[in-house]
Amino acid sequence: MPKPLLGSLPDDVLFGIFSYCNGDDLREFSRVCQIFQAVSQDDYLWKTIYQKRFDRDPPLQGVPYRDQYDQEDQLMLSVAEECAIVHDRLPYWRRAEDPRSAFGTVALLHAVSWLHVLGTLRGVHTGKYNVVWRMSVMPRAQNIFDINFSAETRRRGRISESQLPRNASLIEFGSDYFDFVLPQPIEITDPFEDVIVQCKCESHEWKTNITLCSVRLVLTEATTTEGRARALGKTSGYSSIGLTGKNGRSVRARRLKNLRSVPGASYRPWRPWSTFAWYEAALIGVFGISVAAILVQLFLDKTRY
Structure with a gap:
């Protein structure tokens, strides 16, 4: 069975081809075979696609270029x-x-x-x-x-x-x-x-x-x-x-x-009254009446003495 043409290319040629991809495409290519995976993990390749995409050098020293690319890639x-x-x-x-x-x-x-x-x-x-x-x-x-x-x-x-x-x-x-x-x-x-x-x-x-x-x-x-x-x-x-x-x-x-609304870990979406179930409205009503009754009783006890 003949070997696929793209897989037989030298690493430097694959490097040049992959440098025109974005990060998502590069991650998909890395799943094709071990050769593509090895090339796509080259940190200098991630620096190259960072420079082509954002028209500047990665700003941080000592931080992998792939991590810096992913940080900028959130749009x-x-x-x-x-x-x-x-x-x-x-x-x-x-x-x-x-x-x-x-x-x-x-x-x-x-x-x-x-x-x-x-x-x-x-x-x-x-x-x-x-x-x-x-x-x-x-x-x-x-x-x-x-x-x-x-x-x-x-x-x-x-x-x-x-x-x-x-x-x-x-x-x-x-x-x-x-x-x-x-x-x-x-x-x-x-x-x-x-x-x-x-x-x-x-x-x-x-x-x-x-x-x-x-x-x-x-x-x-x-x-x-x-x-x-x-x-x-x-x-x-x-x-x-x-x-x-x-x-x-x-x-x-x-x-x-x-x-x-997109709920998150600390996000509670607001709902208008018309969307509450009957039992939710009933519980809120009972709670409100109970609080009002307690306040009235305290007021009467205070005025009585």
Whole structure:
């Protein structure tokens, strides 16, 4: 049986071929045979694909180049730590610690009239991606429905943008973080293209009381291979994405079409009253009545004496 042509190539030729791959492709090639596995584990190869993708040298000395590549490969930015924010100081913005954030810190907006947050996801591989902003809206938020969330490719100028749904009342957002998924995915046709992400509103009204956690790109189901889906699930916390809520009976899921909650270890999704089961509402009601009865009894005992 003739030996496969690709497997008979010298290691330096395979090295040159693999240097045009991204990390996911290289990991898949390493499963083909022992020769491919040996070449794909070369740390200098990971340095080469890092340089080609991100157009710079790996910054850390003494850390394996593969680990540095995987760190950059998450396609996610911390708004507080990795994005430029106009008026990034008190009393307008504040960086706050939050254990529910993947980065540990979030950008908390107190009040600002000119809102502009800008970041760049570098070296994005070809494919279609959903743009996901992780955020929360506080009950006293004002003038937030004119804020434009967008993502744009640097070379081709393809853009995906949207605002929060205007038919939503503030109470429907709850107090926890949610994922705002832009309705249209963004398509990357050039390998290793930069994507500019923005959150912007320059109206004269004061925008208040929102928290921005992160922005990330997630391969759509149409372009996600099984291997890439597994790798993405390990890095970003979930394996697929949809534009509707999980529970089709939920009032929140029906009205807020592009808002998705992704539960985490310390994350409890908010639910409107209409989604509680009858026994849950009954238990809450009994508890409230009991507390009220105890308080009334204490008040009567105090006034009696």
